[in-house]
Amino acid sequence: MNTVSSPVPPAAAEPGHAPSYLQDGHGIKSWIMTLDHKRIGVLYLISILAAMFLGGLFAMLIRTELLTPAKTVMEAETYNRVFTLHGAIMIFLFIIPGIPAALGNFVLPLMLGARDVAFPRLNRLSWHLYVIGALFAVYSLIHGGADTGWTFYTPYSTTTTSAVVPITFGAFILGFSSILTGLNFIVTIHRFRPPGMGWFRMPLFLWALYATAIIQVLATPVLGITLLLLIVERVLGVGIFDPTLGGDPVLFQHFFWFYSHPAVYIMILPAMGVISELVSTFSRKHIFGYKAIAYSSVAIAFLSFLVWGHHMFVSGQSPMANMIFSALTFSVAIPSAVKVFNWVATMYKGSIKMDAPMTYTVAFILLFGIGGLTGLFLGALATDVHLHDTYFVVAHFHYTMMGGVLMAFMGGLHYWWPKIFGRMYNEKLANIASLMIVVGFNITFLSQFIMGSLGMPRRYYNYRPEFASYHQWSTAGAFLQAIGFILVAVYLIHSLRRGRLAPANPWGSATLEWRCASPPPTENFATQPTAGDPYDLKPLVFDPKLGGFTYRAESAEGVA
Amino acid sequence: MIHSLPAVLASLVPLRASNAFWLPEEGTAAAGQVDWLFNLILGISVFFFALIAVLTIYFLLRYRRRQGIEAGQPPTHHTWLEITWTVIPTIIVIVIFYFGFTGYMDMKIAPENALEIQVTGQKWQWLFSYPNGHVDPDLHVPVDQPVKLIMTSEDVIHGFFIPDFRQKMDVVPGRYSTVWFNVTRPGKHIIFCTQYCGRGHSDMSAWVVVHPPGEYEKWLTEAGDELSKLPPAAAGEKLYLTRGCKQCHTIDGGASTGPSFLGMFGRSEAMKDGSKLTVDENYIREAIIDPQAKVVAGYQPVMPTYKGKLKDNEITVIIEYLKTLKR
The missing domain is CATH 1.10.287 (Helix Hairpins)
Incomplete structure (x- = not known):
């Protein structure tokens, strides 16, 4: 198949006439051994959705157990494994690869008007590594699971009797998958930009993926070596982190957060990129402050390496280090705030349509706003000491990771769904489901802010009765969200067979992926398109015959 | 200013x-x-x-x-x-x-004149050592007096958190960390463990008892003498309840991290290495001071040593207490 990866696709039939990438090859082998970035994107999508389902199942088990202050359905040892697996699966198997590897793989070459990523074989290898890493996590699960929390803090993780080694080794392998994807994206963006696409004509999603890829390549090796050292200590008894062997347990925390703080930007930056695309398209407006958004992505990527110590304000780190990390942490707040202001300004004087992608975009802006603002409480030293390791922190990172990344992922999934599968989903059901998810989300996590600031520590199996009502609200909200997500699964699966056939450009976006058919042929574009301003939406008009947008007849030539 | x-x-x-x-x-x-x-x-x-x-x-x-x-x-x-x-x-x-x-x-930054109390975190209990040598499961402090806690852990990392004081600090094995505070009125305040430490993490709580002026010293003297006034088995029970034994050893035969104490004394136990021995005074003493030396079959070698933490006469009264736990 696609062994050559040239930026210039061979001249072929018009898009739409060539068979779509979904039809080009049948059978399991044509999928799992594919080199087509679109198929790899779909494989990733299926994998991460399976991980999301599993992680969600564990989340529901946590919330069910916490319905009452003492034992509800499981023992403490089981509960500890359940919250560890919820965190580890959601972080390493869903959020980190979620937007870049699934949506990014599908969309990035199309946005560049290219035929594929720079290294298709590396791309396939990264998915294979993902699957192998996931199998290690499943293996650990079958062998009783780990009970360390997703952070694997030593010396607990080096002394517990649970299955720590397979799950950390799984995360180690997943790291390579992430590095390879990042490397591939960096080279693809450098080499495959089409004529007309200078750096500042790149869609903002590509800026975000580029910034993300840099973090993936630079930070992930640190996680790899840290987890390997953990395994070496457990298996061979070499004293690195365990003080009884002469190690330093806080050293592990430095290593771990040196990766895991940048990692939260691996998660949120692509989400911000998605939101930049959606807010412009659904407002039918040019994005406001393009350069500020692009620069802020790079600024966030850079600053993300300098703030890891804010996870360790009460670890025994020196007050001087705490002061420096607190100051640097606040510096990350600025580019994030700038992006939010730009998105809101983009809506000004727009023509806003509340289709599901836009509903999720609005949810993102407001929920991420809360997530970001509550970060101020945690960045400030005096208040962090009180809030550290309480449910306030749990709520804060769920507002950024779920209210932020997951909402953007859902928005992006609905936005690119017609392009990926060639079918439209049911808009009315999508809006009902998004409402359930957003309302359920707020019920779940607002109550956690309150109980956290009142002093409820995280990772508690039993809790004091005065926190019971907050926990019960939280659990009720979680079940409402679960119903919403099941509804999403139902109408999306239904749309695969029964959905209305999608037009090439259903939403009226000017980025290049909407210029090829839905779903695209294997070759993507018959002739390489020339890029214009990715946010100049004026020439696009709605054509009721197509059910989608097309270029005005008189300006069809002038797009370039 | x-x-x-x-x-x-x-x-x-x-x-x-x-x-x-x-x-x-x-x-x-x-x-x-x-x-x-x-x-x-x-x-x-x-x-x-x-x-x-x-x-x-x-x-x-x-x-x-x-x-x-x-x-x-x-x-x-x-x-x-x-x-x-x-x-x-x-x-x-x-x-x-x-x-x-x-x-x-x-x-x-604690003031110079702060009263110092030693804190030990272990799975899953806090122990507070006072200047007169008394060890207590709760933190007793006088009102209007700066108190500085010098904390360390016996096993994994724990987190020392008093929500009402907005104070929190990790308690790390192999090093000392400190917090200080000055409580303004008598009362009781909860202490939580905030660094995940395993099965009993959420039960690892204690109380700060703030004494009115003059009463802290009185409490400390009485608490220091308490054991010597009790009969040996009652003193042993008190130590069982307050020094971290009950977190892992039941007295009703129930399963836990360690073997139950019910009917243990005089029983013949199989050891991990395959040998068998009868639980007597000398075995209990060894198991307290060097817990990893002979581990009962079916249990993990996870107990911390009490060497230097329990005095000889304290070990003696614990043995007396175990003798009373007959089936």
Whole structure:
């Protein structure tokens, strides 16, 4: 198949006439051994959705157990494994690869008007590594699971009797998958930009993926070596982190957060990129402050390496280090705030349509706003000491990771769904489901802010009765969200067979992926398109015959 | 002085009324400082969230897509607007950083005359050692006296958290960490463990008991003598309950991390290495001082040593207590 990866696709039939990438090859082998970035994107999508389902199942088990202050359905040892697996699966198997590897793989070459990523074989290898890493996590699960929390803090993780080694080794392998994807994206963006696409004509999603890829390549090796050292200590008894062997347990925390703080930007930056695309398209407006958004992505990527110590304000780190990390942490707040202001300004004087992608975009802006603002409480030293390791922190990172990344992922999934599968989903059901998810989300996590600031520590199996009502609200909200997500699964699966056939450009976006058919042929574009301003939406008009947008007849030539 | 600014402003701003909803009781003056900053950040956050939310919802309604009306074409960037909304948040976060840092330093540096109490964290109990040698499962302190805790862990990392004092510090094996506070009125306050430490993590709590003036010394003397006044088995039971035995050894035959004490004395036990022995005074003494030497079959070698932590006469009364636990 696609062994050559040239930026210039061979001249072929018009898009739409060539068979779509979904039809080009049948059978399991044509999928799992594919080199087509679109198929790899779909494989990733299926994998991460399976991980999301599993992680969600564990989340529901946590919330069910916490319905009452003492034992509800499981023992403490089981509960500890359940919250560890919820965190580890959601972080390493869903959020980190979620937007870049699934949506990014599908969309990035199309946005560049290219035929594929720079290294298709590396791309396939990264998915294979993902699957192998996931199998290690499943293996650990079958062998009783780990009970360390997703952070694997030593010396607990080096002394517990649970299955720590397979799950950390799984995360180690997943790291390579992430590095390879990042490397591939960096080279693809450098080499495959089409004529007309200078750096500042790149869609903002590509800026975000580029910034993300840099973090993936630079930070992930640190996680790899840290987890390997953990395994070496457990298996061979070499004293690195365990003080009884002469190690330093806080050293592990430095290593771990040196990766895991940048990692939260691996998660949120692509989400911000998605939101930049959606807010412009659904407002039918040019994005406001393009350069500020692009620069802020790079600024966030850079600053993300300098703030890891804010996870360790009460670890025994020196007050001087705490002061420096607190100051640097606040510096990350600025580019994030700038992006939010730009998105809101983009809506000004727009023509806003509340289709599901836009509903999720609005949810993102407001929920991420809360997530970001509550970060101020945690960045400030005096208040962090009180809030550290309480449910306030749990709520804060769920507002950024779920209210932020997951909402953007859902928005992006609905936005690119017609392009990926060639079918439209049911808009009315999508809006009902998004409402359930957003309302359920707020019920779940607002109550956690309150109980956290009142002093409820995280990772508690039993809790004091005065926190019971907050926990019960939280659990009720979680079940409402679960119903919403099941509804999403139902109408999306239904749309695969029964959905209305999608037009090439259903939403009226000017980025290049909407210029090829839905779903695209294997070759993507018959002739390489020339890029214009990715946010100049004026020439696009709605054509009721197509059910989608097309270029005005008189300006069809002038797009370039 | 600028350092006292939060306290001065705190007395002016009547935001405290909301504390019942957001924050627990203020046990110390320092907690009031933290709450002042918390409420300041809360006010800033509510303002900015309201600003974003009102604009977003207004735009959604005002500019919703209508037939025949196209989007306007206002400028796609505006340098002064963008500089403004970069500079204002920058100033605000510098202010928050400043008060966060100064408040933190006040809570970090203990006065010279502080009363020192040693704290040990272990799975899953806090132990407090007082200057007269008494060890207690709760933290007893006098009112209006700076108290400095010198903390370390026997096993994994624990987190020492008193919500009412807004104080928290990790307790790390192999090193010492400290917190200090000065409680302003008598009362009781909960202590939580905040660093995940395994099965009993959520049960690892204790109380701060704040004594009225003059009563702390009285309590300390009485508590120090208490064991010598009790019959040996009762003293052993007291130690069983307060020194971390009950977290892993039941007295009703129930399963736990370690073997149950019920009917243990005099019983013949199989050891991990395959040997068998009868539980007698010497085995119990060895198991307390060197727990990993002979581990009962079916259990993990996880018990910390009590060498130097229990005196000889304390071990003796524990043995007397175990003898009373007959089936």
